[in-house]
Amino acid sequence: MENQLRQKAKELLEKGEAKVVIGYGWNKRKTRTTPVFITKPEDVEKLVFNPLCVNNLSLYLTRKFTDIKALGKPAIVAKGCDIKTITVLISESQIKREDVVILGMTCNGVVYKQELWKGELKPEIMPTKCHNCDVRNPQSPLPTLPPQVGEEKGGGRSLAADFVIGEKVNFTPPDTPAGMVFDKIRDLDKKSGEERWGFWIEHFNRCIKCYACRQICPLCYCDRCIAEKNMPQWIETSAHPRGNLAWNLKRAMDLAGRCTFCGECERACPVNIPLNLVNQKMALVVKDAFGHRAGYDEKVHPPMIVFNMEDEEDFIK
Amino acid sequence: MANKLLKKENLGKLIDTLSGEGSIFVAPRMDARQVVYAPVEKMDEIVFDYIIPINSFKEFLFPQTETVAAFSIHKEGVDLRGVEIEPKETVIFGSRPCDAASVASLRAVFNWDFKDEFYNRREDKAVVMTVACTKADESCFCTTVNLTPDSPNGSDILLKETNDNGYIVEALTDKGKKFVERFNNIFTPQPSAFSLQPIADVKHIVGADVKKIQEWLKDTKNYENPIWAELARKCIGCGACTFACPTCHCFDIVDEGSAFEGERIKNWDACQFEFFTLHTSGHNPRDTQYKRWRNRFMCKFNFYPNKFSSRGCVGCGRCIRVCPVRLDITEVMEEVSNQP
Numbered sequence: 001m002e003n004q005l006r007q008k009a010k011e012l013l014e015k016g017e018a019k020v021v022i023g024y025g026w027n028k029r030k031t032r033t034t035p036v037f038i039t040k041p042e043d044v045e046k047l048v049f050n051p052l053c054v055n056n057l058s059l060y061l062t063r064k065f066t067d068i069k070a071l072g073k074p075a076i077v078a079k080g081c082d083i084k085t086i087t088v089l090i091s092e093s094q095i096k097r098e099d100v101v102i103l104g105m106t107c108n109g110v111v112y113k114q115e116l117w118k119g120e121l122k123p124e125i126m127p128t129k130c131h132n133c134d135v136r137n138p139q140s141p142l143p144t145l146p147p148q149v150g151e152e153k154g155g156g157r158s159l160a161a162d163f164v165i166g167e168k169v170n171f172t173p174p175d176t177p178a179g180m181v182f183d184k185i186r187d188l189d190k191k192s193g194e195e196r197w198g199f200w201i202e203h204f205n206r207c208i209k210c211y212a213c214r215q216i217c218p219l220c221y222c223d224r225c226i227a228e229k230n231m232p233q234w235i236e237t238s239a240h241p242r243g244n245l246a247w248n249l250k251r252a253m254d255l256a257g258r259c260t261f262c263g264e265c266e267r268a269c270p271v272n273i274p275l276n277l278v279n280q281k282m283a284l285v286v287k288d289a290f291g292h293r294a295g296y297d298e299k300v301h302p303p304m305i306v307f308n309m310e311d312e313e314d315f316i317k
Numbered sequence: 318m319a320n321k322l323l324k325k326e327n328l329g330k331l332i333d334t335l336s337g338e339g340s341i342f343v344a345p346r347m348d349a350r351q352v353v354y355a356p357v358e359k360m361d362e363i364v365f366d367y368i369i370p371i372n373s374f375k376e377f378l379f380p381q382t383e384t385v386a387a388f389s390i391h392k393e394g395v396d397l398r399g400v401e402i403e404p405k406e407t408v409i410f411g412s413r414p415c416d417a418a419s420v421a422s423l424r425a426v427f428n429w430d431f432k433d434e435f436y437n438r439r440e441d442k443a444v445v446m447t448v449a450c451t452k453a454d455e456s457c458f459c460t461t462v463n464l465t466p467d468s469p470n471g472s473d474i475l476l477k478e479t480n481d482n483g484y485i486v487e488a489l490t491d492k493g494k495k496f497v498e499r500f501n502n503i504f505t506p507q508p509s510a511f512s513l514q515p516i517a518d519v520k521h522i523v524g525a526d527v528k529k530i531q532e533w534l535k536d537t538k539n540y541e542n543p544i545w546a547e548l549a550r551k552c553i554g555c556g557a558c559t560f561a562c563p564t565c566h567c568f569d570i571v572d573e574g575s576a577f578e579g580e581r582i583k584n585w586d587a588c589q590f591e592f593f594t595l596h597t598s599g600h601n602p603r604d605t606q607y608k609r610w611r612n613r614f615m616c617k618f619n620f621y622p623n624k625f626s627s628r629g630c631v632g633c634g635r636c637i638r639v640c641p642v643r644l645d646i647t648e649v650m651e652e653v654s655n656q657p
Contacts, residue, residue, distance in 0.1 A: 027645055034642060066605060208381060210560045211590070212555035216553055238582050239381045270557045271371075272350055
């Protein structure tokens, strides 16, 4: 699989079809993987792919990374779940599909955190997203769909990679979502409002305002985050309970209906705030209310950011 | 002062006595599935089997959020009030030698031109009881910055674990000596025979040379060297490394409240944030992330050792452990050491 990846990367760089390959490489001691940016064909040997490749590299496609943009057209090593995020970025006009080459990796799952890796991928060290994964096999070539109303020609749909790397994986997700996050949501839903409030206040109180959750999130791409607007100060920067609650609520609301549950924010959080729980709960609410699941179709805009004349609510008109 | 013995069963008594006197006892304990420095009230809250807490204990000397003044506006005029702090005695038990060494670094910056009363009063009331490391992980690199897993720098009291549930106690500073004398029923005479647990073996990273790094960084023509962009390209610009770092000390001043009354608050800030150096004009001298990362590295290995006699980096490895993209400072140290 790695040879196939390196071969393809080399080809793309040699032909000039991509100027940089954003992928995973080993750290010096070969204990952890880390993002690498390959610009020379002779460096493709650095690319690796294994269950430690947890990072969602689509972050580096966002406009925040001006020096990566300056390198030229990127090719990106992406798992199915990462392609979901790229799909949202396309639907929100952050990148154009043709401006990125997606190397879709077939995937058997990754670890929840790299430090859990002991040489074997067991279900108990995998995140909830992997237990319910329906995108282990990215598709290629782009499936052509019949034209929609108002469209001249049919288009490619998301979850489509330009190239698929790796053997087909056989995995069928369970009918009822399984895993720790869903178990906890079911537990929390049974509690009273007061108990839930207590639960969240306790977790948010640990927040240290390092904004790792925001910085690692590929969908937090605002040029200036509201947390940095101080005239007026909408979100207090202090790490006191009020400031922490304000920040965490704001982050959750901004991602409702957009978050693809990649889990990067929770992984990045140095104080272990259960952000996957926040995000998945929001995703379930949006799915119930709008029938929308983020990251499956680049032509459909997330419901919370779209204005629609057919909206059944009249307060908005 | 002769060394003493602290039996683990006496540690409980120490916590009870100190709590009774209104002091704060900080020790490694579990919080959200990881070991952190936090106040404890009972001995069974303490975690003894740990490498290093995820946070540093700087938050007990330099809190993340601290009110420094208050204001209110009336018809008669403006009322400004300073805040006087009266910190309680704070005992930091189970500090690691690297963390203890960071106290000198904080003290240096908070007393360099302006004497920061808030910091100084807290540090005056803090007693650092360090436990020498018997374990280390792959992120530890104290020996590379010329410290050791049992170095005494910065500790008031240094404890070394024995093989029979106790510690050999060495009081290093006047503060430490007074503390040990004050609890002479708890710190008992050192037995004639005892065996110490072996100290952790932290390998010096071959190829990382702090002297060489400093020389290279001092040379201004290396400031625009292309390696910075290459090494730090993956940095995402969060503040996890700076907030976890025991020597990072930058802060921001904000006013919170209404137009009529409010507080002036000092909050931790991070040079890794995009808006840290944004000018009012809109110009940002550190306009891309690698420049911000370069600043952090320069601060640790050039500005700090140039300006102060203390260290900018104590080798605790927290920035490596918390980094979501595994930007390993020791790899950059090696890379820079290898530059011609």
